Amino acid sequence: MPFLTKSSQPQCLRAFCLRIGAVLLIVSFAVGARAQTDSSLSSSSVPSVTDSKELTKTPHPRVTQPEAGGSAITLETSESLFDLAVALNVCGYDADLAASAPVRLKIREEINMALAGSAEARDSRDALCGYVRLHTLADSGLNLAQYISLSLYLNPPPELTPSVAETDLPPDATQIVNILPLLRTFSEDVHLHAIWVEHRPDYEDLTSRIHDPLTKMILNTNIYLRLPVSSYDGRRFLVLLEPMLAPSATNARIYATDYIVVASPAGEPVGAVHMDQIRHTYLHYLVEPFVYSRASAMERLQPLMKAVQDAPLDFTYKSDIVALITECLIKAIEAQTMDVGLTKPKHPDAVKQRADIERYNADMAEYDRQAELVRRKAVDLDVRQGWVLVDYFYGKLGQMEKESISLKEDIGEMVYGMDVDRERHSAQQVVFLPEGTHDFVHRAPRQLSGMDLAEKKLIGGDVEGAGELAKATLASPDGDHARAYYMQARIDLMQRQPAAAIDNFEQTLKTSKDPRTLAWSHIYLGRLYDVVPDRQKAVAEYRAALTVRDGQPDTKAAAEKGLKEPFAAPGMQQAAEPDDDAPIDPSGKAEKDSYRPPAPPK
Missing domain, CATH: 1.25.40.10 (Tetratricopeptide repeat domain)
Structure with a gap:
């Protein structure tokens, strides 16, 4: 499996891209004839969140620059991310060290040896770690996220400079951009690029281990939703593997049309990652375009927002109906496709007696009953945590599966056919739990201009x-x-x-x-x-x-x-001549019953 080097154009690992391409035909048969007539094998079949004009304006992460027609789904590593991850390790980042892949300890030992043999290296380390300490955030997740954000917009070593204008960097990355001169000096003093090259086989082995499970997850998800695996046309899903980070800290973020997951493989079992979290991000990648393309027509669903004001949800989901619907639909898909932890009956290879098939059918019926109980328990928990539409979408997905139609075909009926009053009444009856769950996928706020x-x-x-x-x-x-x-x-x-x-x-x-x-x-x-x-x-x-x-x-x-009644500006009598000292304020902001100025057009 080829490895991304400093000098190569960052792109997907060829083996992963080729295998995805090889099974496209299988997926096209699996999704059925109706899906084939509706869409091609390109992402043009999926509505884009933004138009092409917007895409040309949006800065993309430097780690991957695929060409049109290539794979939209990539598995990669990044030397820039490696450099920043090493810097954090040198400066006291020990999270999940015992659970990490062995290569993390090997690299830390080699860095310590380089530091022991060079006073200059120790000086550059001290300067680097002083900066890291001064910019440490109280939230460990946010603290790590700012360095990941920065790494995605860097030119590869030895440059280690922003690949976009500083004003186009993610906001959290701008907080620490001044670490780069210190990082370049440290990297040179400990010969970090040589260490990166030395451990290419280790990284290659880890990417090989995750390749097949990741491919299986992608295909199974698309088959269930009866959607084709898309080729690149501006939207992409990227998995970055970095073993120098904690295996427990899967970091997912959305930059405009780029859906990026940074994962670290565990040491036991070797190469294991949180595939459920990667899949959750992939579902955002698949589902969001369908929902957001209908955002302007969701005004009638607004009454549902009143029902979740006391739910243990983040403010985003209490104020944005589109975000709430998206997350509820994703959780419903996860419930329908979850591992229920039961052994499925095996169909007899050769049926010699009628009793064999009858016994199998009875076992399958019991399996389906038990599996449905497990799924329903998960749905009920989601609802009590505030995701009030999971039950509705769970039922709709079950119908979609029976009718063998795709999410693209069914999403309109799911949204427009919803009985809002009924769902609002149902949500108002829910007794919410004191605490809920928080989506670990974060949409990076765009820089205002x-x-x-x-x-x-x-x-x-x-x-x-x-x-x-x-x-x-x-x-x-x-x-x-x-x-x-x-x-x-x-x-x-x-x-x-x-x-x-x-x-x-x-x-x-x-x-x-x-x-x-x-x-x-x-x-x-x-x-x-x-x-x-x-x-x-x-x-x-x-x-x-x-x-x-x-x-x-x-x-x-x-x-x-x-x-x-006529409007009267504050401090003025109606039908009187304006006083020279009285402010003319047709906005009425000074009135006790003042209105809220309109929000800026989207």
């Missing part, structure tokens, strides 16, 4: 900074002009320039297609006209806001209030 960064600056009070970004966006031919006009109009209000605000809101109405932005532009204009005062124009704007049908309760309430 453009109008997203402008929104953050405006919320933080940096009006000037937000205005500069809005002007820069308007000056760019490819900029989001609608959002920039909307931003500039609100800045005009804060700077008491109502005439300029009216012009920019009107430009927003001409350029934006986002219902929420359009509705709130009309509301702002209505309030401005009320302040002038020009009640006739104000009423027309409030009515226009309702016509847009944003669908959000705050929009409807603000527009209806404007129709009911």
